[in-house]
Amino acid sequence: MVDVAFQPNSVARAGTVRKRSSLRTALKRKSTAAFLMTLPLILLIAILVVYPAFYSLHLATLNKSMQRFIGLGNFEFLFKRDTFWLVVKQSCIFAISAVIFKALIGFIVAHFVHNLPAKGQRKWRGMLLVPWVIPPAMSTLAWLWLFDPSYSAFNYTLAFFGIGPIPWTGDATWARFSVILVNVWYGAPFFMIMYLASLKSVPDQLYEAAAIDGANWWQRIWYVTLPMMRNIIAITALFSLIVTFANFDIVRILTTGGPLDHTHIFATWAFRIGIEGSDIPLGASVSLFMVPILAIAAIFILRDINKRGNEA
Amino acid sequence: MASTVVIDKAAPSRPVKYGSMSRDRTWALRWSYFFLTLFAIFSLVPPLYMLITSLKGSAEISAATNPWWVFHPTLSNYIGLLTSNQFLTFFRNSAFVSIFVVTITMLISVPAAFARRGCGSGARRRSRPAYS
Numbered sequence: 001m002v003d004v005a006f007q008p009n010s011v012a013r014a015g016t017v018r019k020r021s022s023l024r025t026a027l028k029r030k031s032t033a034a035f036l037m038t039l040p041l042i043l044l045i046a047i048l049v050v051y052p053a054f055y056s057l058h059l060a061t062l063n064k065s066m067q068r069f070i071g072l073g074n075f076e077f078l079f080k081r082d083t084f085w086l087v088v089k090q091s092c093i094f095a096i097s098a099v100i101f102k103a104l105i106g107f108i109v110a111h112f113v114h115n116l117p118a119k120g121q122r123k124w125r126g127m128l129l130v131p132w133v134i135p136p137a138m139s140t141l142a143w144l145w146l147f148d149p150s151y152s153a154f155n156y157t158l159a160f161f162g163i164g165p166i167p168w169t170g171d172a173t174w175a176r177f178s179v180i181l182v183n184v185w186y187g188a189p190f191f192m193i194m195y196l197a198s199l200k201s202v203p204d205q206l207y208e209a210a211a212i213d214g215a216n217w218w219q220r221i222w223y224v225t226l227p228m229m230r231n232i233i234a235i236t237a238l239f240s241l242i243v244t245f246a247n248f249d250i251v252r253i254l255t256t257g258g259p260l261d262h263t264h265i266f267a268t269w270a271f272r273i274g275i276e277g278s279d280i281p282l283g284a285s286v287s288l289f290m291v292p293i294l295a296i297a298a299i300f301i302l303r304d305i306n307k308r309g310n311e312a
Numbered sequence: 313m314a315s316t317v318v319i320d321k322a323a324p325s326r327p328v329k330y331g332s333m334s335r336d337r338t339w340a341l342r343w344s345y346f347f348l349t350l351f352a353i354f355s356l357v358p359p360l361y362m363l364i365t366s367l368k369g370s371a372e373i374s375a376a377t378n379p380w381w382v383f384h385p386t387l388s389n390y391i392g393l394l395t396s397n398q399f400l401t402f403f404r405n406s407a408f409v410s411i412f413v414v415t416i417t418m419l420i421s422v423p424a425a426f427a428r429r430g431c432g433s434g435a436r437r438r439s440r441p442a443y444s
Contacts, residue, residue, distance in 0.1 A: 027341065033427070038427045040423065041420050041424040042419060083400060109347075109351050112348050113344075115339070116344055116345075128351060142362045145361070153380060156379050156380075185355065189355065201322035307370075
């Protein structure tokens with residue numbers, strides 16, 4: 001009779017088994033247990049993900065003092081500001097170029113590591129994974145010290161080659177470059193390890209067949225490796241795009257938005273406006289702009305995965 | 313090798329230029345090691361630089377000598393950290409946070425994963441891929 005109390009939870013499962021009532025109750029009891037076991041996770045997601053999301057939606061419709069409902073006023077205000085469009089542009093530049101370089105470097109390095117004899121691979125993998133293991137906030141501090149205007153170790157080294165002191169975080173272009181560089185440094189090992197895993201799962205017979213057909217290395221990559229890795233590449237690119245788009249700590253520590261807002265991305269600018277500028281509704285509406293952009297990216301990439309899954 | 317020449321006569325003529333396979337392999341390995349060294353340097357520079365700088369005193373840092381080398385190595389920074397109460401508090405905080413985070417995460421996610429994977433009738437359970 002305990003089951004009856006939980007019946008609303010197991011409606012979906014109950015329809016599948018009609019004939020044998022003993023099996024049905026057993027199944028129901030199992031699904032109830034399953035629901036109870038997932039309940040903490042569901043509650044956690046509801047409290048920590050769903051509620052804040054709707055709360056930020058609510059916040060975005062308030063005025064600055066958070067007392068009056070102004071509808072889409074915050075968005076109208078944002079659309080008229082040049083800084084907002086600058087931030088949109090910079091976020092896209094930052095996320096797309098960082099992800100492309102991460103993926104490229106990860107792909108190349110994965111191939112090199114895959115080339116090595118199996119004995120030495122662990123050592124190299126360990127060394128190359130170091131950037132990913134260090135907390136990004138700390139490694140960014142190290143980069144900040146490497147980029148320091150007066151004590152920069154890079155400028156000291158470049159001076160030997162006669163290259164003048166580079167304003168790593170002082171000039172808009174260089175600051176963007178440095179931020180992307182640090183992000184690539186931090187994110188490339190993740191791609192490397194994912195691509196290495198998927199490289200190892202490509203069956204050798206395919207390469208043998210390709211070699212018999214006289215394919216050179218470029219054709220082997222283009223017609224064998226890439227099609228086999230397609231789904232992994234798409235998924236890692238999507239996840240990394242989301243994480244990079246929402247990146248906060250690297251930009252915040254390295255440039256704090258940089259010379260004249262020229263390295264601000266959505267998260268840092270939302271923080272700048274919402275927390276530091278104490279205009280929380282405006283900050284919330286800035287951060288909400290990440291949702292449609294990432295949703296479009298997710299739809300495109302995931303649709304592609306499904307299509308290829310049907311072909312195979 | 314005369315025999316290979318005889319065999320090749322029958323084949324369609326095409327400029328085939330196969331080198332020694334083992335020699336190709338050796339060169340591929342050498343290039344791999346070369347580029348991997350470059351990438352390893354790229355990924356290890358910031359942590360190594362942290363280590364190098366941590367062994368310097370303030371005087372040496374502000375003297376702006378060669379930043380890649382320690383001329384007067386000193387452990388005073390580490391001694392200062394390990395004897396300051398503040399740092400020990402922070403260290404304990406980090407340890408507590410990580411222990412509690414891992415414990416609570418496991419407590420929440422292990423039952424959920426078990427429910428996802430372990431329940432349902434036999435055929436259903438077996439047919440379900442591990443990651444779904």
